[in-house]
Amino acid sequence: MELRLYDTLSREKRTFVPLDANNVRMYVCGPTVYDFAHIGNARPVIVFDVLFRLLRHLYGEAHVKYVRNITDVDDKINDRAARDFPGLPLNEAIRKVTEQTGKQFHADVDALGALRPSVEPRATEHIGEMREIIERLVAGGFAYVAEDHVLFSPQAMNAANSTLPRYGALSKRSLDEMIAGARVDVAPYKRDATDFVLWKPSKPGEPSWPSPAGIAAPGRPGWHVECSAMAWKHLGEYFDIHGGGIDLVFPHHENEVAQTCCAFHQERMANYWMHNGFLQVEGEKMSKSLGNFVTIHELLADWPGEVLRLNMLKTHYHSPIDWTMKSLEESARTLDDWYRAAADVEPGKPAASVLEPLLDDLNTPLAIAALHGLRGSDVNGLAASLRLLGFLSESAAQWEGRKQQASGVDAKDVERLISERTAARARKDFKESDRIRDELAAMGVTIKDSKDGTTWEIAR
Numbered sequence: 346m347e348l349r350l351y352d353t354l355s356r357e358k359r360t361f362v363p364l365d366a367n368n369v370r371m372y373v374c375g376p377t378v379y380d381f382a383h384i385g386n387a388r389p390v391i392v393f394d395v396l397f398r399l400l401r402h403l404y405g406e407a408h409v410k411y412v413r414n415i416t417d418v419d420d421k422i423n424d425r426a427a428r429d430f431p432g433l434p435l436n437e438a439i440r441k442v443t444e445q446t447g448k449q450f451h452a453d454v455d456a457l458g459a460l461r462p463s464v465e466p467r468a469t470e471h472i473g474e475m476r477e478i479i480e481r482l483v484a485g486g487f488a489y490v491a492e493d494h495v496l497f498s499p500q501a502m503n504a505a506n507s508t509l510p511r512y513g514a515l516s517k518r519s520l521d522e523m524i525a526g527a528r529v530d531v532a533p534y535k536r537d538a539t540d541f542v543l544w545k546p547s548k549p550g551e552p553s554w555p556s557p558a559g560i561a562a563p564g565r566p567g568w569h570v571e572c573s574a575m576a577w578k579h580l581g582e583y584f585d586i587h588g589g590g591i592d593l594v595f596p597h598h599e600n601e602v603a604q605t606c607c608a609f610h611q612e613r614m615a616n617y618w619m620h621n622g623f624l625q626v627e628g629e630k631m632s633k634s635l636g637n638f639v640t641i642h643e644l645l646a647d648w649p650g651e652v653l654r655l656n657m658l659k660t661h662y663h664s665p666i667d668w669t670m671k672s673l674e675e676s677a678r679t680l681d682d683w684y685r686a687a688a689d690v691e692p693g694k695p696a697a698s699v700l701e702p703l704l705d706d707l708n709t710p711l712a713i714a715a716l717h718g719l720r721g722s723d724v725n726g727l728a729a730s731l732r733l734l735g736f737l738s739e740s741a742a743q744w745e746g747r748k749q750q751a752s753g754v755d756a757k758d759v760e761r762l763i764s765e766r767t768a769a770r771a772r773k774d775f776k777e778s779d780r781i782r783d784e785l786a787a788m789g790v791t792i793k794d795s796k797d798g799t800t801w802e803i804a805r
Contacts, residue, residue: 346697348403348704350586351663353594353618354515358706363585364616369400369409370584372576372615374593375465377416378446379425381640382453384653384668385590385624385631391654391735392621392662392707393588394459398733399703402695412579413462414572415450417443417469418552418565435550443467453641456650458735466575468566469552474574475566476557479543481608483558488543491534493562495544500537502603508612512539512603515618516595541600542567569600576614577605587615591622621662627669639668649747651736652677658709658734681744681802683731686720688741693725695733709734748803752789759790763799766792 348361363369373393376382393411400409422439430438455461479495482488487505488497499512499520513519520539531538546564547553553563566574576584582605589598598618605614623630626637644653656676660666696719702711712734719727731737739747749756766781785792791804 346701346704348399349706350617350619351706353620354613356517359617361585361617363404364583366404367408369404370580371397371400371409371411371586371588372572372580372584373411373413373462373587374572374589374597375413375415376450377419377421378443378450379419379421380446381642382450383631383638383640384626384644387454387457387641387653388621388624388657388662388666389588389590390454390459391457391657393619394457394735395658395703395707395709396586396588396619397460397462398735399707402733410464410580411462412464412466412576414575415443415447415465415467416568416571417447417467418571419568423551436552439552449642453645456645457641458651458654458738460735464579466579468571468575471571471574471578472554472566474578475544475570476555478570478574478577478604478608479557482543482604485607487603487607488558489536490558490560491536493546493556493560493564494532494534494542495556495558495560496535496540497543497600497603497607498536499539499541499603502607505607507610509606509610510602510612513599515599515602518595518599541569541596543570543604569597570604572597573601573604573608573614576601577609582609583611583613584615586617586619588619588621591620594620622665625665625667628667631668648673648677649680649744651680651738654735655680655713659713661710662707680736681748682720683716683727683736684741684744687724687728687731688737688739688744690724690728692729692732693723695730696723696726699726699730699733745802752803754788754790754803759785759788759801763792763801767799 349358350361351358371393373389376386397409397411422442423435426435426438426442430441433441479488482497483490483495487501488495502509502512503520544556544558544560544564544566546562552565554565556562556564576587587598602614605611625631626639629635629637631638641653652673656668656673657666659672659676696715698715698718699712702708702715716727716730719730728737762781762785766778769775769777769781782792785801789804790801792799792801
């Protein structure tokens with residue numbers, strides 16, 4: 346079986362052949378840590394965690410390197426720092442904000458069952474690499490200095506007589522389309538409307554570093570060059586997979602390709618480009634104005650992280666997803682069943698019926714359908730397959746206990762009522778038996794009678 350992935354650049358599904366099977370390398374754009382991450386931010390975390398797990402399964406844990414960055418220099422961070430810590434110097438306040446929000450992000454994505462990346466670089470730790478890339482671009486004629494800014498010129502890139510890719514190839518846009526469709530900063534020092542910032546002067550009190558390209562005033566990097574620098578530092582000039590949300594194709598990933606390829610004279614930055622689709626909430630675009638903006642942290646107060654994970658994976662990563670309460674409830678019931686069936690079972694090997702759809706461009710909906718098929722035929726394969734996908738992180742008793750704790754139900758009270766109901770049924774007092782059943786239902790407890798006795802669970 347071979348792995349096939351949809352490549353945004355070529356717009357086709359391609360067989361995955363690593364540049365080096367002993368060193369499979371993947372970069373995914375991570376969070377800007379200025380607030381709690383919303384549920385849309387969870388989608389690339391979960392999608393590329395599944396890919397990371399699958400690559401480790403195929404090539405071995407020691408042979409896969411996953412880099413997901415943290416952006417800790419940004420205007421939104423500056424604004425939050427000034428708002429929350431007005432009495433502190435801005436740089437000190439920024440550090441407090443990024444430390445706090447970084448911890449929040451890790452706590453949330455850990456709860457989603459996501460493995461930590463192999464490396465999690467911070468932008469502020471890679472200013473030297475950013476400066477070097479900028480110096481290379483200026484020296485190569487792809488960037489220029491204007492009023493203490495350094496700007497990249499897509500026109501210069503496309504005019505170069507070389508094997509460089511065409512600017513716009515990833516997003517399949519012409520320069521005119523990019524001007525029309527993008528929020529382009531208008532500035533008198535720009536040579537062309539599509540030129541974008543690699544470096545800019547810092548305002549008083551803002552984070553700043555010595556500037557490249559002979560600029561005397563201190564400054565700070567543009568957003569796009571940060572990822573180029575961190576990917577280069579930890580994965581090299583050319584690596585296997587670059588991932589992120591579909592909203593990053595243009596301008597962020599388009600600009601990453603331009604910077605990296607021009608700085609290092611490469612035809613490609615990554616061999617495969619992968620992007621997950623948008624997320625809506627109850628059929629509408631998520632926004633604070635609509636009142637449907639929801640964070641991972643808020644959802645985790647009501648649902649186990651694995652429920653959120655399953656709910657995300659029921660839709661193919663490449664398709665838009667509609668995040669609904671009904672779907673969450675269905676996901677919770679499915680996980681209840683899987684935990685009862687497989688959480689305490691010795692896992693075997695992941696089932697071929699689950700692996701095959703995963704190898705076909707991470708077709709998680711088909712993989713989940715296959716898991717349902719294993720429920721009554723191969724519980725050991727079910728257990729192993731679920732663990733491969735990042736589920737069954739605890740025992741069946743722990744899972745049930747968490748539900749009881751969240752609902753406020755006392756297990757001893759439930760067991761006592763079930764014993765009383767069993768006794769009532771034995772003496773054929775069905776009126777009392779029905780009354781106890783209704784009392785349990787009012788507590789949020791569902792009971793199931795079988796020849797082996799009565800079992801119960803917390804109703805979602």
